[in-house]
Amino acid sequence: MSEKEWITAHWSALLEDLVAFLKFPSVSAQSSYRQDLQAAADWLAEQLRGLGFSVEKVGEPPVLHGFYKGPASAPTVLFYGHYDVQPPEPLELWESPPFTPRIKDDKIYARGASDDKGQVFIHLAAWRYLLERYGELPVSIHAVIEGEEETGSQTLYGVLESHGAAWKSDVILVSDTAFFSADVPTLTVGLRGLIYSEIIVQGPQRDLHSGSFGGVAPNPALALAEILSQLKGSDGRVKVPGFYERVRPVRAEERGLWRQLPANEQHYLQLTGAPALAGEVGFAPIERIGIRPSLDVNGMVSGYIGEGAKTIIPAQALAKVSMRLVPEQDPAEVWQAFHDFVMQVAPPSVKVEVRLLHEPAPPFETPIDSRYYQAAEEAIAEVFGRRPIPVREGGSIPVLSALQKRLGNPPAILMGFGLPTDAVHSPNEHFHLEQLRKGIEASIRFYKKIGGRN
Ligand code: BES
Ligand code: ZN
Numbered sequence: 001m002s003e004k005e006w007i008t009a010h011w012s013a014l015l016e017d018l019v020a021f022l023k024f025p026s027v028s029a030q031s032s033y034r035q036d037l038q039a040a041a042d043w044l045a046e047q048l049r050g051l052g053f054s055v056e057k058v059g060e061p062p063v064l065h066g067f068y069k070g071p072a073s074a075p076t077v078l079f080y081g082h083y084d085v086q087p088p089e090p091l092e093l094w095e096s097p098p099f100t101p102r103i104k105d106d107k108i109y110a111r112g113a114s115d116d117k118g119q120v121f122i123h124l125a126a127w128r129y130l131l132e133r134y135g136e137l138p139v140s141i142h143a144v145i146e147g148e149e150e151t152g153s154q155t156l157y158g159v160l161e162s163h164g165a166a167w168k169s170d171v172i173l174v175s176d177t178a179f180f181s182a183d184v185p186t187l188t189v190g191l192r193g194l195i196y197s198e199i200i201v202q203g204p205q206r207d208l209h210s211g212s213f214g215g216v217a218p219n220p221a222l223a224l225a226e227i228l229s230q231l232k233g234s235d236g237r238v239k240v241p242g243f244y245e246r247v248r249p250v251r252a253e254e255r256g257l258w259r260q261l262p263a264n265e266q267h268y269l270q271l272t273g274a275p276a277l278a279g280e281v282g283f284a285p286i287e288r289i290g291i292r293p294s295l296d297v298n299g300m301v302s303g304y305i306g307e308g309a310k311t312i313i314p315a316q317a318l319a320k321v322s323m324r325l326v327p328e329q330d331p332a333e334v335w336q337a338f339h340d341f342v343m344q345v346a347p348p349s350v351k352v353e354v355r356l357l358h359e360p361a362p363p364f365e366t367p368i369d370s371r372y373y374q375a376a377e378e379a380i381a382e383v384f385g386r387r388p389i390p391v392r393e394g395g396s397i398p399v400l401s402a403l404q405k406r407l408g409n410p411p412a413i414l415m416g417f418g419l420p421t422d423a424v425h426s427p428n429e430h431f432h433l434e435q436l437r438k439g440i441e442a443s444i445r446f447y448k449k450i451g452g453r454n
Helices: 003-009 011-023 031-050 117-134 154-167 220-229 252-259 265-272 285-290 331-345 371-384 400-406 433-450
Strands: 054-058 063-068 076-082 102-104 107-109 140-146 171-174 186-191 193-202 294-302 316-325 351-356 389-393 412-414 430-432
Touching: 003 011, 003 117, 003 433, 011 031, 011 107, 011 117, 011 433, 031 054, 031 063, 031 117, 054 154, 063 154, 076 117, 076 400, 107 433, 117 140, 117 433, 140 154, 154 400, 171 400, 186 371, 186 412, 193 220, 193 331, 220 294, 220 316, 220 331, 252 285, 252 389, 265 285, 285 389, 316 331, 331 351, 371 412, 371 433, 430 433
Parallel strands: 076 140, 076 171, 171 412, 186 389
Antiparallel strands: 054 063, 063 140, 102 107, 107 430, 193 316, 193 351, 294 316
């Protein structure tokens, strides 16, 4: 039976398993979902055991480590993925509930469908095929699947220290990224780093009547607006001193590669649905996403936002501000500069606190001259009918750099099968079933190639 025939023959059973995985509301950002993270981890552990992996669960929420011993001469793959998902809010914008998976128009809708449960599932399915076909996996595998990727991987950083030495591998494999589009396959060769912070502005010690105190009491919402407005110029450049100091200039050969992509302004206007694009002048959109750093406000709140009017001067204002980092920016250095700049531009009438919400993550890059990269390239070309183009994506997998370092710097293959239209982190997240089918097929081929089974 060919890979394709096997997938077709097992399709409904595969979908049933994926649906079961997607039903766990494994949201890592909110503490009320702790039990659900456990349950999702238990489900995964069972799946891995069923495939012949020896499994350990470490920490809370658990980092799952499964090990499969393949042929002695075959390489060892460290497969990394995450079973946690982003919060589903705003719930009212979902057409079907986020944790009741629904199939419509050859897509499966659920929080985590694309990021990252559907993509982790691709590998569970590929391993299952290989076991049935050959009676064993063609490679050794350390499967490391965590439940805190979306909140900064705190547990995994610790587990890397305590357990990482035993995870030595020849290559890291991740499916947690996206193609450029369904008909333009890509392999991700760079991700941006991330600093995520919270700015808390304290004005009066409680909400005040804005008539009795308007004109004397400082307004924290206005103070926050004043701070935020100084972070970026109208040319789209971040004004934190030294922010661009170490940023590596765009390489001519990279520019050349990206010209192969239909990545014009229209493409991003359509993807964003915004009236116009924003960002740093002098760079193409794909460069602004892949190789230039950025700064964004992820959320802000202050005062009364319920129905009708309420005349107050709020006590507090809060904003979540994040920065995406590129080679050779240093997360610690940028964080310090950002912190100091916010304190410096803050009006003296309010009390300002700037704090990190998780460990700053450095940018990530991987070489494309390894035999593993070549195998991924061939596997995708065979299944999707087109050679994948190496691209840098703007998102982050914060722990990846530390993981790679801990394993002695093996190459990493970021073979993701999402699409930019999957609505990850948004309402109505979905995964295209065609990407799922072909993703399983391409992954099977990848494992066969690097395990010498062709
Ligand atoms: N799967 C994404 C990473 C990603 C996004 C890669 C877009 C390529 C393109 C990952 O799960 C993610 O969203 N990471 C977070 C990390 C953060 C919350 C600590 C991110 O990038 O915002
Ligand atoms: Zn993800």
